[in-house]
Amino acid sequence: MTVNPVAGDLADLSPSAVSLRGSWDDLPATVLAAIESNVGPVERVEPAQDGYSSHVAATVWSGRDRVFVKGLRTDHPAALAQGCEVAVNPFVVPLGPKVLWRVETDGWDVLGFEHLEGRRAEYHAGSRDLQLVVDVMAELGAVAGQDAPVPRAEQRWAPYLDDPASARMLHGDTLLHTDWHHTNMLVTPTGHVRLVDWATATRGAAWIDPACWVVWLVYAGNPPRAAEQWAARVPAWRSAEPGVLDVFADVLARYWQYVAIHHPNRMTGELRDASARWAAYRRSVGPAGQ
């Protein structure tokens, strides 16, 4: 999930109230023409059901193609996410969809992706998708992403560290997705997970991805202990030295608290609670619980 700046007192807003999503018809004719120069005349547009951090997100059919299109107006800070998607793409295909083209014109930054067939993953206890997510996370852990031009974990989470000296714990060369929201996991008809939404790709310690996933698992109703047991199936989890998960659970709790304060809605509130629950669990079991 990309966090969107929102102004005002938003104490009781629903997720849709912080959505950037507009409609396909918002695209200026010049931008549409540039898109059509890549795909041919657009025949049908189906807006994405999930996500809210792009001004336009839709499956688009033309006579010769079906692509997934994500676009942002460049005057919005979230448009920087487009550059991240492009930069990380050569490293993550085929785990993620290939970027086919980019249109930057008339105040818009629009990406055309390979369209993926799939449904969103389910994270509740007993879901068969959990093992598929473990599998794709393990595959990503094996990608040689040390040259990917993405932010470093120790910089990204620095504002949420209690002790700046702990930053070195986050250091590493593993290419991380970090946004393990179940809507970013597309379960394909062949029973694999493919990962979309690379806007917050990061380079850091290998155990960070399974640790980020724990919060989403708790958010989906799994008790922290069960959530950790799933995360522990990812080989990288075992590379976490004693104590670092305690520190990182606190980092994520502070991060989600920040998000819930600045972008209040039911979902961010529940993520704040889920991350706080995990951090409290880590404190109750101590490093031995790793």
Ligand SMILES: Nc1ncnc2c1ncn2[C@@H]1O[C@H](COP(=O)(O)OP(=O)(O)OP(=O)(O)O)[C@@H](O)[C@H]1O
């Ligand atoms: N290549 C793709 N093929 C098919 N569907 C896709 C593809 N990429 C994304 N989607 C669908 O569109 C939804 C929104 O895309 P994505 O998460 O990348 O963008 P977003 O809305 O900008 O971000 P956020 O989820 O951070 O709000 C995804 O949850 C997924 O269901």
Ligand SMILES: [Mg+2]
């Ligand atoms: Mg998303």
